[in-house]
Amino acid sequence: MATKRTGDTRVKAALACVAISLLAPLLVFIAAAGVKTGAWDRAFAFDVLTLKAAWALAWVGAAAAVGALILAFGAWKRAGIFAALAIVVAGLTIGQFLRHDAGIKANQSSPDVSTNPADPPVFSRQIMAVRPAGDAALMARWAQQGARCPAAVSVPTQVAPGVAGYALKEAGFEVAGIGVGRADGSHHSFWFGFTHDAVVRIRPGRTDVRVTARDDRDDGGEACRLATRIVEVLQTSP
Numbered sequence: 001m002a003t004k005r006t007g008d009t010r011v012k013a014a015l016a017c018v019a020i021s022l023l024a025p026l027l028v029f030i031a032a033a034g035v036k037t038g039a040w041d042r043a044f045a046f047d048v049l050t051l052k053a054a055w056a057l058a059w060v061g062a063a064a065a066v067g068a069l070i071l072a073f074g075a076w077k078r079a080g081i082f083a084a085l086a087i088v089v090a091g092l093t094i095g096q097f098l099r100h101d102a103g104i105k106a107n108q109s110s111p112d113v114s115t116n117p118a119d120p121p122v123f124s125r126q127i128m129a130v131r132p133a134g135d136a137a138l139m140a141r142w143a144q145q146g147a148r149c150p151a152a153v154s155v156p157t158q159v160a161p162g163v164a165g166y167a168l169k170e171a172g173f174e175v176a177g178i179g180v181g182r183a184d185g186s187h188h189s190f191w192f193g194f195t196h197d198a199v200v201r202i203r204p205g206r207t208d209v210r211v212t213a214r215d216d217r218d219d220g221g222e223a224c225r226l227a228t229r230i231v232e233v234l235q236t237s238p
């Protein structure tokens with residue numbers, strides 16, 4: 001009887017450890033949901049709730065996973081599944097945080113990427129109207145960093161505006177406008193809604209692309225990846 005009660009206690013404790021390991025990913029989800037509902041801004045959701053609070057909870061979850069493993073040794077058949085679940089959740093959570101941190105440290109590209117840095121395409125009035133105040137100074141500072149995005153190269157042909165708009169859509173952008181010699185659009189990240197604006201400038205014998213983040217932060221190379229995707233679609237379009 002006492003052995004059964006001890007086993008029940010271990011199972012309940014291991015289950016509690018699983019719940020603790022889920023706190024960090026749950027907080028990230030709540031942070032993102034708050035942005036989508038307008039409860040708080042992206043800076044608070046990402047910088048405070050995610051990178052600070054959830055990061056700290058991730059290590060608490062890791063400690064809880066170790067605790068669940070220790071508890072399971074005395075009742076492995078019943079508590080082992082909970083210990084394994086806690087370890088998986090904690091490992092994946094910390095792994096995602098470390099992956100994000102490594103991506104930021106390894107990133108060498110600017111949040112403002114152009115296939116023609118000497119003469120970058122200019123965004124439309126519609127796009128500029130929604131970009132943050134002091135945007136010109138921000139772009140100038142980013143320009144001094146250098147793009148370092150080798151795959152973002154000019155397309156040596158004059159594509160049709162419709163093709164430019166198609167390339168933006170294929171890269172995940174919402175097309176804001178297609179006109180004579182250009183196409184503009186914006187890309188919003190799924191979780192926190194970080195935005196990148198793009199313009200495709202079309203000239204005789206040459207098409208250039210520019211992708212620029214709206215937020216004054218290291219984007220982990222996202223501008224480079226988006227610009228590269230647009231260029232790839234333009235290069236393969238008839």
